[in-house]
Amino acid sequence: MSTDSGHTFQVDLRGLVDLLSHHLYSSPKVYLRELMQNAVDAITARRQLDASAPARITIRTGVGGGIQVEDSGVGLTEADVHTFLATIGRSSKRAEDGGLDLSAARQDFIGQFGIGLLACFVVADEITVVSRSARDAGAQAVEWRGRSDGTYQIKTLPPGTVAQPGTVVTLVPRGDGSEWLQAGRVLRLARHFGSLLRYDVEVVDKFGDVAKVNDTPAVWDRPYGSPLARREALAGYAKSVFDFTPLDTVDLDIPLVGLKGVAFVLPTPVHPTKRSGHRVHLKGMLLSDQAQELVPDWAFFVSCVVDTTGLRPTASREALYEDETLAAVREAIGERIREWLVGLAASDLALLRRFIDVHHLAVKALARYDDRLLALLLPWLPFETTDGNVSLDEFARAHPVVLVTQTVEEFRQVAPIAASAGLGVVNGGYVYDRELVQRLPEIRPGVTVADLDPETVSAHLDTVDPAAELAAAAFLARARAVCDKFDTDVALRSFQPVGVPAMLVDNREARHERRRAELSADADELWAGILGSLGSTAPRAQLIVNHLNPLIRKIADIGDAALSETAIEALYGQALLLSRRPLRPADHALLNRSFIGLLEFAAHAASGNAGPGSQSADAQGDI
Structure with missing residues (x-):
């Protein structure tokens, strides 16, 4: 026999929804990410009980004007519902003794059930959860119905009402939230957030048409018949995600934090102050598509897509938390890009020339701090000189005494006369150039570098x-x-x-x-x-x-x-x-x-x- 009881959240729900929508999350669209995260975590928990358990997430649109998200996860009992929704932020991961194992949950799970579900009130006026637990074969299904006024009801359903373990969450939109539950937008958001999820995810519209959300494994983890086929697949992926065909790709693999992905080298110049936004997925779920903190500042010529299990998200789960682990990952990615540059110099000079033609400013920024790269790439870096645009190495061979100006204006004043007088002058007015020229004697002993003032030129007349x-x-x-x-x-x-x-x-x-x-x-x-x-x-x-x-x-x-x-x-x-x-x-x-x-x-x-x-x-x- 079913039982029905009314309860009130042990929080100020209206205040919490305001906090979530205006202060924690950047946009109402995160509601779908929270629902998908809960579904993924539930399936992960069930797979720990039964490795052969089904793993699927189905999102139905046009259900009473709202949406419905169904998963084949571990499900909930009535006690679970009270625990996870009355105490906001609990995880549904259980230890072997039946208690909560929060430390393990942080490693294996994406989100936290309570906050994840209540975040849906940003777009919904009413949320209904129907769930049957997989932990107890005889457990009855339970229905939880929560409202934006801060009340909820729990009903135990008769045996046989729900055939299989899992959970179905139904959202009834609030007046200003219906646009976020429209079929087309739901599909776009599902693909935006869930393209790398490891479990099957599909969206079904009111006509029964099915659209697949994710295509696993990730494009960089798939087997290919040849290196060329892999390059073409990665280039096509970059075109679909970033709308450019990369100059080249750099594989990223940092086992310490379970990070894998690709850095795509931009085919056009970019200003060093305009840093690329990188797509970071946490256990398959998109965390951010503007994670500038992932790579060193000097690597502004790449856009990355990565999936990680070990980096820590911020409270909103929309950015990476700045800590020692992230700093170490940033350095490791920088080192991998350095290795790629070294490899180009050793094996693909044509591609290196193309890269430097486009991104010489980035290479100069890096070479200031990396003696190995400075010595390696010096023959290829262009500088404006009285001999034209030539490499610094070539210029130093012709001029043992290299004069460098402080500003572009100084160079413009003296260049024609200095060239006629046989003086070797480098324009040091561009960013990084003066600093690199002054380091030239470290790389090429016997070369002298001195500052040039226009008066120096007049002394040679x-x-x-x-x-x-x-x-x-x-x-x-x-x-x-x-x-x-x-x-x-x-x-x-x-x-x-x-x-x-x-x-x-x-x-x-x-x-x-x-x-x-x-x-x-x-x-x-x-x-x-x-x-x-x-x-x-x-x-x-x-x-x-x-x-x-x-x-x-x-x-x-x-x-x-x-x-x-x-x-x-x-x-x-x-x-x-x-x-x-x-x-x-x-x-x-x-x-x-x-x-x-x-x-x-x-x-x-x-x-x-x-x-x-x-x-x-x-x-x-x-x-």
């Missing part, structure tokens, strides 16, 4: 014959007067290439002082005073005029003072553009003024009139 400099004295005096307004000195030198009429160089101290002066001019009285007190005497920028350039010789012979000054301003502006440093408003005005001035002189010359007078020149300053 040829001086001009004193007679030639004396002949250009009037021009140089006028040029110094014009450039003094820009806080710049002028020097006459001979250098290649001849086509460069002038070069503007300044050192870091000069740039710092110029920036301080700009900020001081724009600041209020208080900050202007503070910035003014920080001022110092720094070397000024220098406009180096190329005596070999034919245009310079023509400008030096101009007798018209106004035209000469305009030409010198244009010369300074052109050198300013070649330096590629940021232009200030005053620089833009200079370029505009000199350009318009030269056009006016050209127009007057074409008409046969004298050049523009001082009045016209003054007007140009307002343009």
Whole structure:
């Protein structure tokens, strides 16, 4: 005879549901994961009693507007129901004496029954559980019906009502939860969470159509007829999961934590600050598809899919708990990726070249801390140099003294002149490059690395014959007067290439002082005073005029003072553009003024009139 009794949860159910939906879980969709976890744990418990017991999970949609999840697991007695739902968080794993074995449960089970079931109230107004225990052949089935108002009822069902051990959970949706129980979404969620579950899982819609959820074993654990067939299968899996075809794959196997899976090498560059999200399955159930903490920061060029039994989840079971075990796994995965790179260098240079072409930034990040990889991959890593984009190893063979700039701007200033002077300069302005160049002597003894400042380049330029400099004295005096307004000195030198009429160089101290002066001019009285007190005497920028350039010789012979000054301003502006440093408003005005001035002189010359007078020149300053 059946019995029916009413009870109240020993928790504030409404508060618990609010906690679960707004603070613990990221989305209501986890309700299905919790139901599937309970089903998997129940089957695992039954298999420990009977290794030949059936193992299946069936999810039915369109059942009274809700869903039904049936498993062939160990089932529950009435006492179990009271224990696992009145005391939230208990596990249904039993010790040999019939008591609870919580420590073993944590190793063999995914979740905790009570919280897992109550989490369904996030989308359901009523939950019904019908279960028959497999531990006692004569046990009667029991029905548990819980409501979102915090009450539940337990009913013992007549013998024969439920033919086989197992559990059926039925959800009746709440008003705002029905969308999560629709047939299409349920199937997508089941495949999202349960694609690697070891037991058969299927979804049956209201028309009786059956859709398989999982396809076991995992793609990396299946037998294949050839290595090529395996590579193609893994590539197809990556395409379906991540929507890209990998450049290569790296097998991951860490027995200590029961971790197996694959790291897929991205086929396109990715910014180092944009870390990939990795899919982590815990005992087959998806824990997270955004587990960035799984791999080292430098391995941003891979996306991983793994299944593990030994890593610890957070309370929400949506991320990995950061502990010593996870740190050890992260290091082990990093070492496996290093081994893959070493293997490429030894056996597949074509693939290595393709990888470095795409992910040289990642390799440089790793090589900073790994001497073995630095020595191994140095011949392949590209750097921007005065010899073009070449490997650092090749560049060092041509230049025993390697000069490195601190910024891209410095390199842009000096590269053409340094190349003509035979200097070997590496652009150290890109991330990691300067640090790697400075480590070059450790790998290649006999090579010297030194910092380069633009002033170093000017010291390598040829001086001009004193007679030639004396002949250009009037021009140089006028040029110094014009450039003094820009806080710049002028020097006459001979250098290649001849086509460069002038070069503007300044050192870091000069740039710092110029920036301080700009900020001081724009600041209020208080900050202007503070910035003014920080001022110092720094070397000024220098406009180096190329005596070999034919245009310079023509400008030096101009007798018209106004035209000469305009030409010198244009010369300074052109050198300013070649330096590629940021232009200030005053620089833009200079370029505009000199350009318009030269056009006016050209127009007057074409008409046969004298050049523009001082009045016209003054007007140009307002343009």
